[in-house]
Amino acid sequence: MPENSNRPSVLVPVDVSTDERPDPQLLELLEPARIVLGGWYPVPDQTPPEQLQEAHEDEAIERIEAIAAEFQDTDTAVETVVVFTRDRSTTIDRLADEYDCGVVLVPRAVQRVERILVAIRADVNLSAILSVVGVLLTDSEATVTLLHAAEADEDTEAGKVMLRGAGDELLDAGVDADRIDTVSLESDTPVDDIVDAAANHDVLVIGESEPSLIEQVIGDVPGQLIKRTDRPVLIIRKLPTEEEEDEDGGEALE
Structure with a gap:
């Protein structure tokens, strides 16, 4: 192949x-x-x-x-x-x-995969997230919701601009416009909003904040989402940059 x-x-x-x-x-x-x-x-x-x-x-x-x-x-x-x-x-x-x-x-039980929720937090790992979602939707008819749940003191307009750019990237990847939805929220409890939104979708996609052990993520926002949703979750890892690998001697995490 x-x-x-x-x-x-x-x-x-x-x-x-x-x-x-x-x-x-x-x-x-x-x-x-x-x-x-x-x-x-x-x-x-x-x-x-x-x-x-x-x-x-x-x-x-x-x-x-x-x-x-x-x-x-x-x-x-x-x-x-x-x-x-x-x-x-x-x-x-x-x-x-x-x-x-x-x-x-x-992995968790799912009856169908028709609606995918992508939780976007600032620009954390965004390029990698969109690249993966674009490829996975190539042979799928599922729709995708790009959700940015901003905390009350965040710049919501910047979040909307980011969502539009994310939608454009999926369009460039070949995902039809009628399969892409964007939602921008301002909330005191953004994790709660993401969990609630996930309940109306079949798969949740989230990004890792930092290169770290999966178990160490628990307690950060991704870990909270994993524990609180009953939907399958795709974690897009934040891989070390070449500069970070050079600083660590190029060694893998143990």
């Missing part, structure tokens, strides 16, 4: 100690992307990981490969990995770094 430089890479975590499977509608939305199915098997504190791996590795691999087989009739690039771990959050972050995934899925 020819490589597509614009194709985002999405890490899809799957608990392979169970029969858990991402909903087919979510997988269909992700088909334009490169998908890494990250099978994780939880290891209790008092159990040696090698013991569980020896006993359950074959069935774990079989489960993750069965999910990968659902893409056999598509052009989707799919990779699989199975990890036995005590710490799910750190493992997901490590796999995202190791497999160069700019997107991490928080």
